[in-house]
Amino acid sequence: MADSLHRLSGRYQAMNKRRGVLFGGSGLIGGSIIRYFSLKKRGTVDLRAPSSKKVSLKDCEAIQDYLLEVRPEFVINAAIANIIADPELACEINYFGALRIARAAAALKIPYVHLSSAATLPPGENLDEDQSVALAPHLSNYAKSKLMAEMTLNYMAHEHGLDHTCIRLSIVYGKRDNKIQGFHRLLFTIADESMPFLLTRPGVRHSYSNSHKLPYLIHYLLDNRAEFSGKTFNFVDPEPVELADLALTIRKHLGIGRPKKIFMPYWMARSGKRVLQATLRGLTKVGVKGALPPELMFLGAFYRTQTLSCARLQATGFTDPYPLETVYTRLPELIHHYLTRWSRQHLLNRYDRTLEFDLAVREDFTADPLKMFESVVTDASTPYAELKKCRTTEARETGAEPPQQSSP
Ligand SMILES: NC(=O)c1ccc[n+]([C@@H]2O[C@H](COP(=O)([O-])OP(=O)(O)OC[C@H]3O[C@@H](n4cnc5c(N)ncnc54)[C@H](OP(=O)(O)O)[C@@H]3O)[C@@H](O)[C@H]2O)c1
Numbered sequence: 001m002a003d004s005l006h007r008l009s010g011r012y013q014a015m016n017k018r019r020g021v022l023f024g025g026s027g028l029i030g031g032s033i034i035r036y037f038s039l040k041k042r043g044t045v046d047l048r049a050p051s052s053k054k055v056s057l058k059d060c061e062a063i064q065d066y067l068l069e070v071r072p073e074f075v076i077n078a079a080i081a082n083i084i085a086d087p088e089l090a091c092e093i094n095y096f097g098a099l100r101i102a103r104a105a106a107a108l109k110i111p112y113v114h115l116s117s118a119a120t121l122p123p124g125e126n127l128d129e130d131q132s133v134a135l136a137p138h139l140s141n142y143a144k145s146k147l148m149a150e151m152t153l154n155y156m157a158h159e160h161g162l163d164h165t166c167i168r169l170s171i172v173y174g175k176r177d178n179k180i181q182g183f184h185r186l187l188f189t190i191a192d193e194s195m196p197f198l199l200t201r202p203g204v205r206h207s208y209s210n211s212h213k214l215p216y217l218i219h220y221l222l223d224n225r226a227e228f229s230g231k232t233f234n235f236v237d238p239e240p241v242e243l244a245d246l247a248l249t250i251r252k253h254l255g256i257g258r259p260k261k262i263f264m265p266y267w268m269a270r271s272g273k274r275v276l277q278a279t280l281r282g283l284t285k286v287g288v289k290g291a292l293p294p295e296l297m298f299l300g301a302f303y304r305t306q307t308l309s310c311a312r313l314q315a316t317g318f319t320d321p322y323p324l325e326t327v328y329t330r331l332p333e334l335i336h337h338y339l340t341r342w343s344r345q346h347l348l349n350r351y352d353r354t355l356e357f358d359l360a361v362r363e364d365f366t367a368d369p370l371k372m373f374e375s376v377v378t379d380a381s382t383p384y385a386e387l388k389k390c391r392t393t394e395a396r397e398t399g400a401e402p403p404q405q406s407s408p
Contacts, residue, residue, distance in 0.1 A: 017046040021072040024079030025049025031176035036215030057097025067104050076113040077101050087141050094145035102156055112164040116150050119143040123304040129232040129312050157230040165221050166232040173327045174211030175337050190250045192348050197264040200243040200302045207236035207308040208327045216321045233313045237326050240307040266303045
């Protein structure tokens with residue numbers, strides 16, 4: 001009886017779940033959103049996240065067909081082309097892709113949550129949502145495509161009644177960055193001891209965005225459309241962070257000697273970058289392929305302050321779920337998470353074996369695979385009991401299997 005009630009309530013919940021579609025679910029931001037709705041808010045939202053292989057933002061028809069099939073009540077766009085994508089790809093995915101989703105959302109009359117970037121802003125302090133750089137040919141492909149998407153969505157909100165919310169993120173920190181970009185590239189470079197000096201000026205500060213908190217905002221703004229519709233919000237931690245201080249704090253956590261507290265002047269960093277670029281180009285001629293980290297294309301940003309105001313968001317009814325959490329408070333956890341992962345993937349020059357979670361597994365797998373195989377088949381190869389139980393109950397309900405005789 002209790003089992004049946006539980007199943008019935010599960011089905012009722014499934015029927016009443018709000019359905020949404022997320023593009024870019026395998027990325028840093030998309031992964032956090034999926035995790036939030038599937039673990040923290042389980043049972044409230046049925047979030048579908050097709051991979052780019054299934055529905056590419058380059059394919060207008062695929063987007064329309066998918067949305068028609070799923071009939072979502074909202075759509076979120078966290079998809080983005082590689083930061084160093086050429087003009088065609090950046091335009092196709094970051095701009096036209098966003099536009100295609102917006103046109104579909106406007107037609108279906110559903111809210112569209114669009115993730116944007118501080119790359120659309122100039123340097124400066126306390127920048128608000130009404131500011132942006134001027135659209136011009138010299139902008140990077142990334143900044144240009146993100147800015148054009150923002151501008152077009154605002155136009156569509158006025159002209160075509162698009163119900164969208166644009167969230168501008170600054171430097172994002174959090175787990176699930178498979179590409180090692182932005183803040184995680186800084187962490188990687190320091191952990192790899194490949195940053196001898198500080199590539200910044202004293203006092204240069206930036207805003208940081210916490211990917212762990214972002215889904216709470218998305219959930220809130222989906223529930224409060226009147227407050228958020230047609231608007232752009234900066235989503236950053238209230239306190240900006242000095243780049244040099246952050247780099248030296250990471251160094252301290254890692255207990256290493258680099259980077260030295262010496263500030264490399266911008267002209268020197270820029271010349272160094274050019275020399276490295278030329279060297280790498282030369283090396284390709286003898287069959288060695290190498291590339292500079294993509295973040296170096298934003299080298300100038302390391303030397304300029306850019307901080308975003310969060311006053312507009314603070315004036316809404318949204319409350320920060322973890323007000324004390326900052327990039328500093330999360331450093332120990334993030335360092336452990338990423339160093340374990342990078343060490344295991346042999347990405348770091350300095351391979352720290354103390355970071356291994358389970359040395360026993362490693363030892364057995366490496367030195368005694370037969371022992372591991374025998375122990376797995378003996379202890380851990382039976383079908384999962386819980387799933388088997390569900391399957392049997394379902395089969396009985398649909399009449400595929402006769403009811404079990406009750407024991408005497
Ligand atoms: N990370 C940051 O520091 C940062 C800073 C500011 C703003 N943002 C913004 O946050 C958003 C998410 O960024 P992220 O860092 O999470 O990106 P990410 O980790 O690089 O992930 C990119 C996502 O886009 C998907 N994608 C790529 N090409 C696609 C296509 N043709 N069709 C459909 N999906 C495609 C990828 O899917 P596949 O894996 O299936 O290809 C992946 O899921 C972006 O709007 C970005 O501008 C990020």
